Amino acid sequence: MREVALGGKVLITTLYDPARASRQALKALYRSRWHVELDIRYIKTTLGMETLSCTTPEMAEEMAEKELWVHLLAYNLVRLLIVPSAVLAKVLPRTLSFKHALQCWQVWCQQRLACHTRDDLTELFRLIAQQRVESRPGRIEPRAVKRRPKPLPLLTRPRHEARAWIRQHGHPPKQRPWNKTA
Structure with missing residues (x-):
């Protein structure tokens, strides 16, 4: 493996021959990788592919x-x-x-x-x-979700089973963030 220091960053690569992969070529490759990550983000977030709409495992x-x-x-x-x-x-x-x-x-x-x-x-x-x-070089953004998810539990069993359980036992009490028990 080869370590290359570029503009305050250290790239680690298996392209260890400097004659075949110069520092500038590695820098350009890293920049193109960043564009690929942005493109994937556009597809997932901007175009709305974060969650898929299939409803059954057979359709998935x-x-x-x-x-x-x-x-x-x-x-x-x-x-x-x-x-x-x-x-x-x-x-x-x-x-x-x-x-x-x-x-x-x-x-x-x-x-x-x-x-x-x-x-x-x-x-x-x-x-x-x-x-x-x-171009915004050196931009730092927090890796956090701004909107909090709803405080409801995930549905971990088939819907018809969950309905039957609710009919028999009723809805569980709401869990509020301020009165959770440890």
Whole structure:
């Protein structure tokens, strides 16, 4: 293994031949890895793929694969809108906001379903190009969830069994965070 110090960070790699993988090449590779992580975040969070909608284990494999493909298609369509917007604005595509592009596309589809002229598309590209995401080196964000989950227990048994238990025993008392017993 090889350790390479780059800008206050230490990268550990199995690419131990400096002639084949220079420091600058490793730095570029690390940056591209960061873009991949951002893209995965866009697919999961911005496009709403954090939880899948399949309801039974039998559906899980087939539905999960279909949902994954639909989200990847949606991601690529938004990126396809960003590229001509970036060309029009004479900037790199990565400098335009993915979320803004998605929101512009959604509003544009709601407003103009019947007419898609070249002028309409140019206006859409101009709108997408308005919101930029600047490079923010050294940015630190807390790894925490801002919204707290609901204080309800997880459903750990089949729904029909849980209903039968409630019919027989009633709902359990509510657990409040301030009066939990140890």
